Amino acid sequence: MIRGLILFYLNIKPTHGYEIQKFLQMSGSDQWAKIQSGSIYYALTKLEKEKFIEVHKEERTGSRVRKIYQITESGIEEMRRELKEELAKPIANVGSFKFMTYPITGTLSKEEMKVITRAHIKDLEEQLTYWTKWKDIKTKEENRDLEYLSFRMTINSLNDQIEWHKELLNHMDQYIALGESAKTYIRSNDFSEISDEMMDTNGDDRLQYLEKLKGEILKDPDNAVQNIDKIIDELKKQRK
Template sequence: MVKLIILYYLNIKSTHGYEIQKFIQATGLDVWAKVKSGSIYYALSKMEKNGEVELYKEETVGSKVRKIYQITEKGKNELKNTIEEELDKPLMPIGTDKFIIPITFNRLDKNEAIAIVNKHIKSLEETLDYWEYWKDIKINESTLQVEKISFEMTVNGIKDSIRWHKAIIDEYDEYVKYSQSQEVMIKNIDFGDVEEPKNNNAQADKKRIEELREIILNNPEKSKEALEELMNLMSQVK
């Protein structure tokens, strides 16, 4: 994201990294993009090597020398391509590796695991306070809908994450039992040796197995039930 912001700014006018940094802070873009000042100068150096920006001149301000950069034609093309790539990306993640972690809980010490989750919940709650603070400052009657929705999605996403982690604590023992039963299934079934279906019922089972795998990966609320059904089906496929 820092690259996009720099190219956007330099496409408007030639300037130095400090001005871009202050622009980001003044407009609240550091809240959304989480851009640190050091990353701006690192990105400028890298982009200069790539030929996307070039040194225009140097200015002396007191005892400091500021490098003024300007965008190149390659940089303008990269800006266009980067914007198009960002537009084509999902607005929110539809899945995460973390969704499958609960099925491994029998491999963890319960007290240590819950302590980690509680620590993460505390961090999420602090993050929520931060975003709600900025929401109160930034959102008013004249705010455009896109910015309002962006804040709402971010705040609601953090709230959902807190709910998910609290549910882990509530259902921890159930997932430990499930983890144990899943290990039994894995030990007793050679997934690489499952034969191709020889009749319509087996074909239907195969299709259902694939559907269940998708549910487990992408729908954490239904993953527990899906895993139970998958275990039953896999034990029947011969």
């Protein structure tokens, strides 16, 4: 991401890293695109080594020498490649390790999870305040352009994340029980013995199986292993 942005900027005019950094800060792009200022200078050094940019001239400001970079012909090609790659990427990642839940709830103590989750909710709420403020400044409800949609998408995501973590916080005992049952199930089974035929299910079958699995664990954690074994036996019979 940062490489494409630097090359884009240098394709407009030769400049130095500090100007690019100030532009990102002024426009808010350092927050919106999650770009750290230190990464700009690292990327400039790397791009120069790769000969995608070169030193146009050097300027002295007091005791410091500032390098002014310009893009090369190969850099223009690299810029186009980087930007095509960025356009093809999803805006937000789909899926998260947290969605598995049980490795976390089956390992960390209740107090640890409470402290971490509360702190994370506070951080998410601060981000939500920031993004909501800037949405109100920069966009109008009647405008359905990309800028408005970008703000709405981010704000909706933050609200969803806050709700997810509050659910974990409010029903932590339930999810701790799920984590413990998952550990018992893993301890009691050798998954390498599950046949390829059993694993070769379509998406709907697998989803139904997982939902039933989760339901049995939550309903009766103490007998989760026995109940899950029954589900597997039922699945085997259905495949005969």
